[in-house]
Amino acid sequence: MHILKFYGYSDDTFGEYGETGQDVDNCGSLGPVQCVIDCGEQGRLMVIGQYTKASLDNGCWMIGVSKVKEYDDFPDWKIVAGYCAEVEYSPELVIEIPDGPFELEWYKNGVRVDE
Numbered sequence: 001m002h003i004l005k006f007y008g009y010s011d012d013t014f015g016e017y018g019e020t021g022q023d024v025d026n027c028g029s030l031g032p033v034q035c036v037i038d039c040g041e042q043g044r045l046m047v048i049g050q051y052t053k054a055s056l057d058n059g060c061w062m063i064g065v066s067k068v069k070e071y072d073d074f075p076d077w078k079i080v081a082g083y084c085a086e087v088e089y090s091p092e093l094v095i096e097i098p099d100g101p102f103e104l105e106w107y108k109n110g111v112r113v114d115e
Helices: none
Strands: 002-009 013-016 023-025 033-038 044-055 058-066 078-083 091-097 103-108
Touching (some): 044 091, 058 091
Antiparallel strands (some): 033 103, 044 058, 078 091
16 A cells, blocks of 8 residues: 655645655645545545635645545545644645555646646
8 A cells, every 4th residue: 555645834835745755836825736646446536735824824734635526436545634743834644545556636726737
């Protein structure tokens, strides 16, 4: 199995730092960054990270998950959210995906990011 770890840095970079080291810089826009984890026939899932200044100019990251399309099956993968030892103002989302090939597709506020 692969263990993916998602969290944010500063006010502009969100990424996966467990297996790939891939991330996206959204230039402090406060817009969401989306990552589609595609494991082919074994399922897919979207991870969303967004930096927010909800109160008193104190910024923190929010991280969530979603199905990619309404009628997709939600994969039976272990998903754990918790404290991020690397970045104290971001939670860490850990997802265990099946062995085999997988791809990460990145988006900034819904627009595909080309590599």
